[in-house]
Amino acid sequence: MSAKVKSFEDIRNIPKDELRYKGRGQQILIYLGKLFRMFVFQSDWKVLPMAAVIAGLVCYVVGANLFKNMEGTLLGTFAMSCICIWNGFFNSIQVICRERAIIKREHRAGMHISSYIAAHMIYQAFLCLGQTVVTLSVCRLMKVAFPTNSLVTGSAMLDMAITIFLTTYASDMMSLMTSAIVRSTTTAMTVMPFLMIFQLVFSGGFFSLEGTAQKITNLTVAKWGLTAFCAQGNYNDLPMVSLWKTMNQMKNVEYEGMYPVKTAMDLIEQSGGQEQLMLECAKYNQNPKYESSMDNVLNCWLRLILFIVLFACIAVGFLEYIDKDKR
Amino acid sequence: MGEVTVQVAGPGSIGEFIVNHISDFVVYMMFSAGMFFMLQKAKVKKPWRAFVPVVRFLCLGKLIRREKDCRVYLWLTLLLYVIFYLTGTIDLQSLMETVNTAETTEEVLTSDARLLLFCVAGAMAVALALLIYQIRICLGICSTFKRRKRWILLMILGWPFSEFCWSLVMLIWGLKKSFVPYLPEEDTEEGAALSGAEARLLADGLTVNIKERLAKDGFHEKRLLRDIHLSIPKGHMVLLLGGSGAGKTTFLNAVTGYEPADAKIMLGGKDIYKEYELMKYDVGFVPQQDLMRGNDTVLRTLSDAAAMRLPDNMNARARKKRVQHVLESFGLSMLQDTLVDKLSGGQRKRLSIAMEFISDPSLFILDEPDSGLDGVVARGLFEKLRAIADEGKIVVVITHTPDRVIDLFDDVIVLAKDVDRTGRLAYYGPIKEAGEFFGKDSMEGILLSINQKEEGGEGRANEFVALYAQQLQAEKTENADDGKAGAAE
Known part of the structure; x- marks a missing residue:
């Protein structure tokens, strides 16, 4: 039973072991307050307009064919994963290492590292959520054709929002972990491009990898983000336009006085089989990893959540040794 | 594609392994033998460690004072072995068959071939880094033996395929009598005698009994502090004086329990180490730098400090009142809505002190609170600290300009590096007596007398450490005699 302290002078008269100090939960609230004040007073709010600019640029470049054909979808979802990873990395790469000395002082004064990281997790989740809303809004504004069928929640947009959020947040936590491990902002900014x-490279979709390299892809946030995007975008059932485009470029090729490619194209167009040809072509390029099913999407989400928890735990583990920092 | 052949070592007996690696073994033994003789010349204890893998490099690092370089060299070597191991997992036999039968480059580039190329690229990068570190280490060796740097060219000859030349140079330097390591004097001398005294326990004050404080750096152990015993009564403001590297901050970290030493630290009758979780709220430590978030207001910074440092069972109104009281007493009331980034140096320092003062600690420690402040502001700050001490607190202050405020202090602790480069107590007592003890009329004069000669001082630290230890021993004997006489009566 702890004694009530009505005035400051009472502290001196109460035995020390009867005094209780702020626990982990209450400390989270104190640090959340600090972080949200930082959002207002410092430049943290700028990550939201920055997300809008990046999303706008990507939509402008790859938005036209996103979720319309296989090639455009793979390229577009890869770009979407890049946006998420970029946003996540920039949110938190310096947040811990830039105030290491302050954390050390506060840790000695009774701060719990787990509370500090938990506060950061909540705050970063808020930033990632904001970025998700901004990114989706920009995509809608730029008329990106999002899938209409939902696989998990009943709303395709919500499914997409969850994937964007989890990919951004997992990258954010990876960068938070890096920030907890390194000791200076210079090191953090040197390490970041390598991580990126x-x-x-190991996203497993855009670059063809085999053997050990293929197994390594399971350790990346990009792979699970990209897989979830492709599964939601119904990648395997989309047409493949590369063959038709190549034929179109070759239609004036002459062979023994005839134009066989042009003739074939005319024939296909007359019979209305152009779409069917594209779909047939796609059948040979389907990727079972991008199977459009609820299980597949949930599996990707689960893996991203596991990454988030793992990165946060590693960050706490490393930061617990902050007292060993030299002057 | 051209015919390529490769020899793949199959499993064999230990004898076969030794025969295959005989040249590696010879190089290893040459290097180790050379180092063994070098360590013997340097009178390092246990020179046989030169033959122990890994440890020999740590010994070399210590000898040439490049411990970090040697550690990184070891890590890089380990990384190189990992890459070699990865290469070993590749089926080279079938890879070579593929290379010999393939007609196009695409057919050659199987996943194994790509892994091999990746390993080769990685090994090249690590080998390059190893070369840089080898040069650094060799520079250290040349500097320790006071030899020309051109020897390095010979030492790195054979990189990255063999360390034969390096080992040969090590062996020659080890065997040749004219090649002697030049080490600083203190490494071979003994430190000053110990006082053997224990500080008297004060019920209300701070009692410090530090036997020693060791720091581990890899396998290397260094003694940072030794034989420091003192008692500070409450209400005293104490100056902590010492040259650079004398162990002032280490001493304070040991006293506060942040970095425990082999010691017993008692504050108000309670053991700080044993009851650290409770006692940490009774110790205020103001670091040299103003470690605060610049984007918060003064009020929020102090309120958060109060929330963290004051008991949770204190009601909100009392806490708010305390924050207001501290703001007023440190002259920060008018600035409470100002961002910390906008404060002047003096204001920031006052806020930094206020953050620790908020919990009304019994022991208040400040590491150079006047750094970056002008004389008038610094004087005002020390007067404030004097007022805190007068409230019955113990205030310990490190400052590099003590003479301008010396009238405000009661006692002085003088720490000095003895010949072992260990922080030792050279004096603790009243300010006036300190002048008599050192034969100086100012604190700066005292500092000058204990500082090393290469730092521009008189290099008399060991003399004063020994003298003070003798004085304590004499007091101890006197007390023991008094005790015996009292018992006999």
Whole structure:
């Protein structure tokens, strides 16, 4: 039973072991207050307009064919994953390492590292949510044709929002973890491009990888984000336009006085089989990993959530040793 | 494609392994033998460690004072072995068959071939880094032996395929009598005698009994502090004096329990180490830098500090009242809505002190609170600290300009590096007596006398450490005699 302290002077008269100090939950609230004040007073709010600009640029470049054909979808969803990873990384790459000395001081004064990281997790979730809303709004504004069938929640837009949020948030947590491990902002900014390139190269979709390299893709946030996007975009049932486009470029090729490609194209067009040809072509390029099913999407989400938890735990583990930091 | 052949080592006996690696073994032994003789010349204890893998490099690092370089060199070597292991998982035999039968480059580039190329690229990068670190280490060796740097060219000859030349140079330097390591004097001398005294326990004050404080750096252990015993009564403002590297901050970290030493620290009759979770709220430590978030207001910074440091069972009104009281007493009331980033140096320092003062700690420690402040502001700050001490607190302050405020202090603790480069107590007592003890009339004069000669000082630290230890020993004997006489009566 702890004693009530009505005035400051009472502290001196109460035995020390009867005094209770702020627990983990209450400390989270204190740090959340600090972080939200930082959102207003510092430049943290700028991540939202920045997300809008990046989403706008990507939609302008790859938005036209996104979720319309296989090639456009793979390229577009890869770009979407890049947006999420970029946003996530920039949200938190410096947040811990830039105030390491302050954290050390506060840790010695009774701050719990788990509370500090938990506050950051909540705050970063807020930022990622804001970025998700901004990104989706920009995509809608730029007339990106989003899928209409929902696989999980009943709303295709909500499914898409969850994937964008989880991909951004998992990247954000990876960058928070990096920020907790490194000791200076310079190191953090040096490490970040390597992490980013690793994520993009090992996303497992855009670059063909085999053997060990293929297994490594399971460790990247990009792979599960990209897979979820493709599954939601019904990738395997979309037409493939590469063959038709190539035929179109070759239609004036002459062979023994005839134009066989042009003749074939005319024949297909007359019989109305152009769409069917594209779908037939797509059948040979389907990827079972992008199967459009609820299980597949849920599996991707689950993996992203596991990444989030794992990165946060590693961040806490490393930061617990902050007292060992040299001057 | 051209015919390519490769020899793949199959499993064999240990004898076969030794025969295959005989050249590696010879190089290893040459290097180790050379190092063994070098360590013997340097009178390092346990020179046989030169033959122990990994440890030998740590010993070399210590000898040439490049511990970090040697550690990184070891990590890079380990990384190189990992890459070699990865390469070993590739089926080279079938890969070579593919290379020999393939007609196009695409057929050659199987996943194994790509992994092999990746390993080769990685090994090249690590080998390059190893070369840089080898040069750094060799520079250290040349500097320790006071030899020309051109030796490095010979040492790195054979990189990255063999360390033969390096090992040969090590062996020659080890064997040749004229190649002697030049080490600073203190590494071979003994430290000053110990006082053997224990500080008297004060019921209300701070009692410090530090036997030693060791720091581990890899396998290397360094003694940072030794034999510091003192008692500070409450209401005293104490100056902590010492040259750079004398262990002032280490001493304070040991006293506050942040970095425990082999010691017993008692504050108000309670053991700080044993009851750290409770006692940490009774110790205020103001660091040298103003470690606060610049984007928060003064009021919010202090309110959050109050929320973290004051008991949770204190009601909100009392806490708010305390925050207002501290704001007023530190002259920050008018600035409560100002962002910390907008404060002047003096104002920031006052806020930093206020953050610790908010919980009314019994022990208040400040690390150079006057750094970056002009004389008038600094004086005002120290007067405030004097007022805090007069309220019955213990205030310990490190400052590099003590003479301008010396009248405000009661006692002085003088820490000095002895010949072992260990922080030792050279004096603790009243300010006036300190002048008599050191034969100086100012704190700066005292500092000058204990500082090393290469720092521009008189280099008398060891003399004063020994003298003070003798004084404590004499007091101890006197007390023991008094005790015996009292018992006999």
